[in-house]
Amino acid sequence: MGTTTIKTDNDLIKYVKNVGESNFKKCFQCGTCSAVCPLSTEDRPFPRKEMIWAGWGLKEQLASDLDPWLCYYCGECSKNCPRKAEPGELMMSLRRFLISAYDWTGISKLLYKSKYAEYIALLIVAVVVFIEWAVLFGFSPASGASLNQLVSPEKIDYFFDWPMTAFLGVVLTSFIYNMYRKTVLSDKSVKIPLKLYFTEGWSLIFNFFTQYRYAKCDDGKEPFYKKLTDGKYNFWLTHLFLMISYVALFVGIVFFLDWFQKENSFPLLHIVLFDYFASIGLMFGTVYFVIKRLTKKIERSKFSHHTDWMFIILLFLTGFTGIILRAAIVYKLPVPWMFYLYLIHLLILFPMLVIEVPFSKWSHLAYRPMGIYFANLKEKAKNLSKQV
């Protein structure tokens, strides 16, 4: 085992304390948390190790740590911690810290520190959208025109969706590169053979689309179906449902906006996938999580940061306005209604995507699978070098 050089970063301790409700200073390193954690392993004794790193303000260690991305906040650790130090919540705080650490712009840090900063950021984007809308479409829909004539999908694509997608793509990629640099490149002890990047690629995709590690949160010995009927997988499945709905809609809207604004081109796929499956997923998922956060019955919903609330509320509102808009189209409501509904929808959707995806909670959509991917790479590389 290596030697750790202690460089205490007092600001870091304050920051981590600030962005969550873990009492990590209370930890006396008994190791119970790591022992009960269904995901922690001998080589990666999280969250105990993170508890002491956070307590001692060891920024270098924490910033290069991938383990927070391996934790799904099942809360077993928090439940069993004799000191009520909330190790699970620390892992959550650390994910927030990591999001701000990967973000070289410093915006995330601001958003996590202050809810007002978050409000202002969202507002700025909303104002930009508003102005764009005013310039492109004005505020007095001509009577008799169809929605497509008033708000052309092409213009939405060219002036809204695609620039935003490009922006998200570039920013997120640079953040992910930053993450890669901090967590993989900085670690001089492992060299990852190029081949591994490809052979491990499947795990990236697999994890992205199944979030299978969630299922491991319960390490009880019962068979799968028993756990399923006992509701042990509810959280995972709801999360998965929500995520797939969201991704489906995102991809659909960004690349096939036409489908949504006109009535139908592939009616069956359209109705089943978007109108039913994804809409239900979005509504059900968000409401489910809101209820969990309000009732605070399970560990992972006990504490809510302002960014959690903002994220889930915006997501709900986006979905809600989107569905109403879609319903208006399907049920042929008066066009001016649709025109304004459209505007409202965008005023919520864009701030959410532009702010939340790269700079706040939503970035976990990218970081989590990447984290697992990188962790896998490192582990495999280590095993390979051991065999040599």
Next chain:
Amino acid sequence: MDNNVGVYICSGCDIGKSLNVERLVNTAKDSFKPMVCLSHEAFCGEEGINLIKKDIAEKSVNKVVIAACSMRAKQDVFNFDPLNVHTERVNLREHVIWVSPPNDNNTQLLAEDNIGMGIARAKKAEFPEPLVQELNKTILVIGGGVTGLNSALNAEKAGYSVVLVEKKSNLGGFPYSKYKKWEANPPFDKNILIKNGMDELISGVENSKNIKIYKNSKIKSISGAPGRFNVEIESEGESNKIDNINENIGAIIVATGWKPYDAKKLDYLGYGLTPDILTNVELEELYSDLYQDGKNENFTIKRKSNGENVKSVAFLQCAGSRDENHLPYCSTVCCMSSLKEAALFRKNNPDANVYIIYKDIRTPGEYENFYRKMQDDEGLFLMKGIISDVSFDKGSNIISLKVKDTLFGGDIDLDVDMLVLAAGMVPNSGDFEAGPEVKLGSDNDSAANANGASCAATTTAGLSVLPNKSGILNLTYRQGKEMPDLAYGFPDSNFICFPYESRRTGIYPAGSVRAPMDAVFSVDDAKGAALKAIQCMEQTSRGRAVHPRSNDMTYPFFDLPRCTQCKRCTEECPFGAIDEDEKGTPKPNPERCRRCGVCMGACPVRIISFKNYSPDIIGSMIKSLYIPEDPTDENYRILVFACENDAYPALDILGLNKINLSSNIRVVPVRCLGSINNVWYADALSKGIDGILLLGCKFGDDYQCHFVKGSELASYRMGNLKETLTRLVLEEERVRQIQLEFSDYMKLPEIVDDFVNKIKSLGPNPYKGF
């Protein structure tokens, strides 16, 4: 002396249902011809007890043998005037009917033997003649620190006069020079200045008319015994004139406190590398100085080396403590004091990071709350680990620590401005090797130690006149000048059973000289010791023993003309009660005696005896036993010497639980296994006893022997006995000693069966019937 024996056999508590009481009465009458022999269905009832009282009054019965329950039961009922009536309790209930099958011949024989032994003993026993005397009842308190002051005040409050001897020129002791103490109550933030807290206590003592104070003084010698100690005090008056004063003292409280472990021995932790590496005590003194400089609590702590503000400090816990090469024990105060000092650091240097490296944090009870509160401090970093290296770089003026076995999963490197070694606690008990520390050892003031080199000269100068062992008490006792240690130089007695006891009757160590403890505990300790001192003086003047044979009015009688001056008694007395003249003849001090009988067991010519306990008395009990000659299983006879303190009660509890025990055994209660005289083995074996089992307390490091050394001595003496047995062509396995705790009573049937079976496998005693 008349021997008017009355035997009273109770048939209550089912005794009558399990034994043939009538037969018992007849056998007793036939074999022992007592003056009276009766049975009754409840001698402890009014009618029963009146029968006995009537016999005492009308027939002058003066030896009452009550064959009923255990001697530990109904003591309030069978409490005849001990000076005129000898009461012998024969245990038919707990030791016979509750552990043996009812209406069985072997049970009956057991009961008969027990009654026989009781009558034999009663016949021989004499009445105690207690040593009642007018004695001095002044308490001497040595040491004017927290414990000493509190002891003095408590003793004074109880109405006793006190002589207080303090080494230094001021009262207050060790903590007086320290800055703050911690609060013992949540929320632990009202740290008050120690000086302010102590001044009140000091003035209380100084203003008391019943406390005579000698400052700048030490004890030159102590001789005598409780109630008649003669104490020579060497007092340094003005212009260094030494006065010798004699005081007559009743009992003594030793409250000489502690001193920090010699920091020079902590050089392996970097002590001496730079002035920024200091001990916890030195840090306290630094706080004090800084406070005194500005008379302001808001001072900033600066580095001793260059006067810059301290930005990071590490505390190293257990510096020297819990370490086989230094102090093997936990010094108990350093965890709390480091936390307290860390809190002060955080308050006064808010930008400083404070690291505490510990083996364990030991903050029991309420103190845990303080630890928890401190844990929350963002600038405090606690880490379990073992320091492996301390180095100092002159150029950068940085102290570098290497810590191994940490919970970071490896070693850590840590750079700090200041390093505080939480050095441990060494008792000022005056019992350690000569060396430059000797003077310090007798010195309550740690400043001399802490200031290191500058003080060394005076220290060495003082040394030349000091004896090899430093003199705190300077007893004139045959067994040495100071208190014997229990462990690590602490003159404790038995930590399990009797915390305030000591092995020098009438001399009670209290506070941190007794065991490592903090000021809060020392206050309680002081009260305990004061009560012990008072109890000792009062009991002694009434001619009664103190713990553990409280109220015993007998004491050993030495038939000196027959003494061979073998010195065994003077050497083996666990309490150092017996002095010696030049020729080696023992000079007993009954006031110092605890009535264990160890001297009696030691004496090869059997000249030591108690009025109701002697080689002859127990010998005749053994001789009274009926030994059947027919070698059948039930006729094996095992003699059990059971220590009255633990083993006998354990047998009682076994009875209470109605668990059967072999009926082959005959139990003789003894004051202590150490009181067993080897002649009893001879008595028993020549009588035809097949095996002898000794049941007594644990000995060794965590002994439970109530007389400290008794059970150990018994086992040691058995070594000699075994040679004798071999010479007599008897198997040495016929004698066995078992160490037993009171709570081990469930093991008794197995222990006894095991031994009985062993004896059976050896076959009967070949001397049977000779």
